[in-house]
Amino acid sequence: MRPADLKRILARVRRGTLSPARAAAAIAAAPFERLEFATLDHQRALRAGFPEVVFGPGKTPAQLVTIVSRLLKRNDLVLATRVSEAGRTALADAFSGAEIFDRSGAAVIRRRVPPSRRKQGIGRVLILCAGTADLPVAEEALVTARVMGSRAELIADVGVAGLHRLLAHARALRGARVLVVVAGLEGALPSVVGGLTDRPLIAVPTSVGYGAHFRGLAPLLAMLNSCAAGVTVVNVDNGFGAGYAAHLINSAGARR
Amino acid sequence: MRPADLKRILARVRRGTLSPARAAAAIAAAPFERLEFATLDHQRALRAGFPEVVFGPGKTPAQLVTIVSRLLKRNDLVLATRVSEAGRTALADAFSGAEIFDRSGAAVIRRRVPPSRRKQGIGRVLILCAGTADLPVAEEALVTARVMGSRAELIADVGVAGLHRLLAHARALRGARVLVVVAGLEGALPSVVGGLTDRPLIAVPTSVGYGAHFRGLAPLLAMLNSCAAGVTVVNVDNGFGAGYAAHLINSAGARR
Amino acid sequence: MRPADLKRILARVRRGTLSPARAAAAIAAAPFERLEFATLDHQRALRAGFPEVVFGPGKTPAQLVTIVSRLLKRNDLVLATRVSEAGRTALADAFSGAEIFDRSGAAVIRRRVPPSRRKQGIGRVLILCAGTADLPVAEEALVTARVMGSRAELIADVGVAGLHRLLAHARALRGARVLVVVAGLEGALPSVVGGLTDRPLIAVPTSVGYGAHFRGLAPLLAMLNSCAAGVTVVNVDNGFGAGYAAHLINSAGARR
Amino acid sequence: MRPADLKRILARVRRGTLSPARAAAAIAAAPFERLEFATLDHQRALRAGFPEVVFGPGKTPAQLVTIVSRLLKRNDLVLATRVSEAGRTALADAFSGAEIFDRSGAAVIRRRVPPSRRKQGIGRVLILCAGTADLPVAEEALVTARVMGSRAELIADVGVAGLHRLLAHARALRGARVLVVVAGLEGALPSVVGGLTDRPLIAVPTSVGYGAHFRGLAPLLAMLNSCAAGVTVVNVDNGFGAGYAAHLINSAGARR
Amino acid sequence: MRPADLKRILARVRRGTLSPARAAAAIAAAPFERLEFATLDHQRALRAGFPEVVFGPGKTPAQLVTIVSRLLKRNDLVLATRVSEAGRTALADAFSGAEIFDRSGAAVIRRRVPPSRRKQGIGRVLILCAGTADLPVAEEALVTARVMGSRAELIADVGVAGLHRLLAHARALRGARVLVVVAGLEGALPSVVGGLTDRPLIAVPTSVGYGAHFRGLAPLLAMLNSCAAGVTVVNVDNGFGAGYAAHLINSAGARR
Amino acid sequence: MRPADLKRILARVRRGTLSPARAAAAIAAAPFERLEFATLDHQRALRAGFPEVVFGPGKTPAQLVTIVSRLLKRNDLVLATRVSEAGRTALADAFSGAEIFDRSGAAVIRRRVPPSRRKQGIGRVLILCAGTADLPVAEEALVTARVMGSRAELIADVGVAGLHRLLAHARALRGARVLVVVAGLEGALPSVVGGLTDRPLIAVPTSVGYGAHFRGLAPLLAMLNSCAAGVTVVNVDNGFGAGYAAHLINSAGARR
Amino acid sequence: MRPADLKRILARVRRGTLSPARAAAAIAAAPFERLEFATLDHQRALRAGFPEVVFGPGKTPAQLVTIVSRLLKRNDLVLATRVSEAGRTALADAFSGAEIFDRSGAAVIRRRVPPSRRKQGIGRVLILCAGTADLPVAEEALVTARVMGSRAELIADVGVAGLHRLLAHARALRGARVLVVVAGLEGALPSVVGGLTDRPLIAVPTSVGYGAHFRGLAPLLAMLNSCAAGVTVVNVDNGFGAGYAAHLINSAGARR
């Protein structure tokens, strides 16, 4: 129940066209609007420009096309993640202009907006990944951060066993407002990067490894125990979550 | 080797008072200053106002006093965490004006600065915790964020089994720039809070629980799998890390 | 050996038509009937209307049809769970009127009973699930509870990150005698629902998730550590077990 | 805001003694009472006779006495669990008539009510435990169920390695409305009991064991995988939770 | 109810001194004797000479003395395991002739039987252990096997890193009817011994180790995966269980 | 070097046809025959009648036929376990008279021995399994024990949730010299059986289950923590190992 | 920036053809060459003869051929590991003289060097493996050590359950400078071998096993807890890592 609705009811009570008993019943019968108006509407307004997100696994190509079509009617853009090859082909066929990312299986479909009206990305999210096998996860973070509205860049293959490759990017590290660091194997990269910068850093363990890696447990534990202060962690392979959180942090800076 | 030093050497080469060979040797002999000037100095300058941090466990009261004294010579303030009761007494005796936090075992010792010169906290970090047993960890986050330079508040005892207590704080949720959510048991609070806000949210699992809780594993896993986007996680009981990261995020917003 | 049988033997001993030695042998030769009469018959009688249950995995379509046919001779209805698509097709072909549930793979086959004679469901079991991916498990609980004889309803997609959707169902929560709450990811829903009601609540973790979810371990641990009193838990993905227990609780209420 | 309060406001609007604008503000200013009246009041009313519960660990004897005193002002009775020996002595000294349970560390403190006015327990909760070492957990369940308002009995030492001891209690099994089965070691008892009855059964694993028992993990996993349908499980050593859930189930039956 | 009892009842029915109805009631009133006579009596007879066993942890010295006194009235001997030092002193004081084993904390208390009437041990159980730190567990197995009635010997400190020490005992290996092999650390000894003999071999992992030993998990997994056929395993540190099973195997051979 | 060889060398030294130095060299040059004669030959003699065993997984049908052919030249019989369907067909085609066991994938191929000369099985191994899904593992144990030379029987589907089915086999339990008890799910059967008998009992957990079963971990832990003394355990699904150990125990009894 | 480059810049400064300011800028602009020259060049020079390594999984045959071709231009030889059968065929077709290892999926491709110029292997690496199923991992270690430049030999099928087979190779054990010991199942072999030698020993657990093996966890834990001093461990199935480390140790000896 919106404030305006409430006032209208009360005005009718005042005028005598609605009894207090029925007014009380009407207010009680609209169960949680009050809550919504207080908190959720606010949030919804903020999120107006945010994409709807479709999680690909378990959906057929036909289902994907249907879902995306429906969502596009109420949203400026739709992000689909972890879409199979067949699904990506179907989306590319159905929506001309769909942006397809083959490594990560992400796809971005926008309502036609003249490029001139597209908003500039804000701030700067820098995504680093340790090995080429971590690229699918890093790309998912990159696409997510961009589609949310952040400027974002990706630097790949800067694993800790070749420090000079990482150190060559010092300038980029300094220019970022928030960092996403993606690593499989032993997951050491966030600690090293965290020691070189004072920006918020989101660490993403990946399932790249074998044996005592336990599908990402090894780097997950490593990142949770990082000796570098300021490191926070998301689930194994959760590039989407990292890109999303990075945008929230980045835009917290940009908004003010 | 600072840039000025390098230029001085080169000027001497130019003047002929230093041979190229000896200059090359001198440059090579100052092993990693170049790296430092490029990256680390920048960082150090930014961190100038940051506290030094002493991890309490395993240190005797006497050792604590000595370490803090030494650090105070080079820093405006020192934060000690997880200090035993005896250690806190020793610090309070040795440093008049030391702020002692008994729940978390934190202590803050400052060089004497006239209160008028103390900096105002920036932004707003909101820390929520589910149960009173989670307060030590929440307080550690609170003290850390404040001592880093953030305005920070703590709301306790807003567990998910009594939603109305949480919802009563909707205004505070909306006013925060970054949230820290601390919970033991099943660790559900970050997901519920994350659904009510679009701010960056750092989840802190605690070791409060027993049996199949496995000393914090249960809420840690829950938080890593949160259905609310934008949630990142730190280690079990790591209030310090959460407060530190929250300040970095908060100040990223404030600086610009 | 039923009491009546025993008395008949003893009467024959009395009449002298059976020697004590042979009577003793006869009693000893009917090995555990005494136990059975005491406990198991009672139970069997109570269960007369209960379905026989066939666990689908590992059975071919032909085997399924054979088993169900055989069971239908001694039972009013048969419930098959987790039946493959091919198996469901075979059952639908073999038994006209078979009810097939595609999400969960459940199938219910009844002996022809005029609908007028079908019993009304009793009480009310309310099943809630957090996400659409949890629906197969929730449906298995729903079908099981119904086929056992309970009235049961299912409300889907009321995850904790969108509280207003859950709160909109307050009336349904209040009208239930027992709740089944199904959730994957972090498994927070049972704690939130448990805080809104004082009914017995059975929590069902699902394997929906990835990475540090460990195929349902994360929500399983969360549910076992729920801060809401009155929550009990079944195995990961065990919709059948939850529906079965819910019916036992529901009928405990209805019987008296 | 209670319904009566709302109606009073509306009546004043009707009478013209309160303007609609101020009425709207007043309604909006009592933030979540609506939610509470819809859902929580109902629940609170039902719970009126329920005890407040104090979790003992980490509280000094003096704190326990203070907390219990305060709670007794608003409640008819207070249940304290896992209270240390010193704490139990302090409670017994402070509250004459306090019931102290030494095995489990539970204590029940009641406001003085003439015994004649004490309510009869309802239904019947039967608690079984496998070994004498499981008695503390079983007793916690027993005390909890009773203090909630259920009739409850405890049968101890009926482990599966001596089946005849269990089978001797067949009559008691048949007379229960809900069963709580407590077991450490391999946790087999709930499966065996579950096969002998058709009542709802709550299984409680205990930390009684060593080595590959992993402090209760072994019986917890066993109970979650029970071959007996209708078994639900609570956390390791959680006698309180089992007793609480058993009462909810038991009273669901009794209420109707 | 023993067969003789049953026949006596039936004879009285025959003579007409007992009515069939009362006879039926009498048979039904002796609840599970039938079961017992079939199975358990047989077992009890076999076990007549077996010791009663008292598990020490959690019992005070006074409790231990009381329990042992009571058990000695119905048994020829009592075995107490894992008794604390104080408990062992109390037992030694209370029962002259008590055999105390300090490494394992075992104690054996016998009713006075002239040594001439003591039975000879049967067969031969050989217990091997890898390191001196494994001796408490090995001794528990040794005492248990002997007290059950087996001849048993213990060879210590024959770890696999010094094969010659093990191989020097080839004659003893060949002379055993059943082997118990106790090892901590990596738990390799059962595999090596298993390759040198064709006797049944019970492997006992111990909690001797640190770090990635996880209190016995490492040797437990090793023994379960032994490449030597014929190896079976008991719980970590379960010397009692190994000695008990070894005696059952040993006496299976001896009885025939 | 066999004893006879050693004596021949020494005789030649005595006769002077071999110098002590060359004799010493000859003895030293036959590296570990001494070890072998002392220990291994003895063992080999005992095992003469034992089958060679081929582990099926990873071998092609052609490889299986080749390996079995080669082994049959030196052995009276060959046991192959876990052979794929194609492999079993190939073995049946290649070796007329091969015994094929489809549930477990076992195959037994014997050199042609007139049935009259086949040895009688000895003792009695009784194999019990809880559910029909455990039959493949139980059958592997059965075939192994028989092929080793034991008389062995299998009783299926005697799970603990239907105790009367188990108790109906009391006579068979009493007649066995050693028991193998196979169970998945919660693995409770060995504890119940162990309480009904005093024979050595080998427990075999199976991977039958789902969710928190963790592919056999649940019943494995249960069996290791069994409250019934005399239970030893083998690896998950290791029917072969259980049958092998059961034969060793059984024959230890029979040999003497 | 190489030393020569630095000197050239300084010479130009000396000659006045480069200003000190621009020289300083030029030195600063080549960000981390100093680091590289100090440490990494040295390393690179040493590694000149080392192979580039391609990790096969996830690469198509065509990709493999392209990558190897490109690497061969800058390297004398390329090692590819865990290449699929199709990939190995493609490599064999594309590069005449490619050495293909079918068990491990390794492939070695060399630039054409007259055999006369091929370097002799140094030292001696001895690789032992417990079972034939461990051969793929052992072969990977063998090929890696050889291709790095070590003399290396492999002895297979010397599991601990048949000690005499292992002891027969005492001479080879004594002749090695470093040992690699590969084992699945319980992973006992490194402890036994470690007790027979005083050479550095690298233990490699394999995923050969089932059930409570947990894909290599059992032997991994065993090896980390080895009672033989001097044993170090690599990841499960990591034959490459073991061969690489073995060569580093072996050449440390040979170089001096």
Next chain:
Amino acid sequence: MRPADLKRILARVRRGTLSPARAAAAIAAAPFERLEFATLDHQRALRAGFPEVVFGPGKTPAQLVTIVSRLLKRNDLVLATRVSEAGRTALADAFSGAEIFDRSGAAVIRRRVPPSRRKQGIGRVLILCAGTADLPVAEEALVTARVMGSRAELIADVGVAGLHRLLAHARALRGARVLVVVAGLEGALPSVVGGLTDRPLIAVPTSVGYGAHFRGLAPLLAMLNSCAAGVTVVNVDNGFGAGYAAHLINSAGARR
């Protein structure tokens, strides 16, 4: 049986003073000397200068003094590890000149050898540790390597979050023949160091950390999954094992 002994026997056979039969018996009766002479003697000779090692935990001060005294009679020096404070005091009192290491609890006791006759350490072992809390483990490695006969140095506090501190030691890294890298928390240091050097590197995880560190599991998994080739790993906190293996590797280089 030593070769000389064997020849003496054969000579007596030759002279006719010993019959071949008795000679054969004598040779057979000294069961495994042949094995020992072939393999173990060789090893013993090499190890002549190696210390005996006493593991401190569980030994009283008096026991420690006794054991060390006894060992000193047959050895030049004795190393005791993880000795309690009381134990170290007792050793220092009993053996003048004992070297005591308080951080690690190590103690070295030598027979009086004129310093001039003490052997020079060989090669160079470099031990690095990440934090000061890792020093006890690092010191244990240092003392072990030195007492075995290696030259060894320790560099502390070079964690990856402050790369410049590590890079400042590039010269020391280059001068080492083998590296031991000790780290708790996330265990990233071995990967970074491994990328800077081509020496064999032994990684030692420590139990320094909390929460999701699981007492060393986090860095253990990290090190096993290191992206740097040539890294091998020992058990958590196993400084002794790392120092021992480092000496074996170091001396393999020095011996040749």
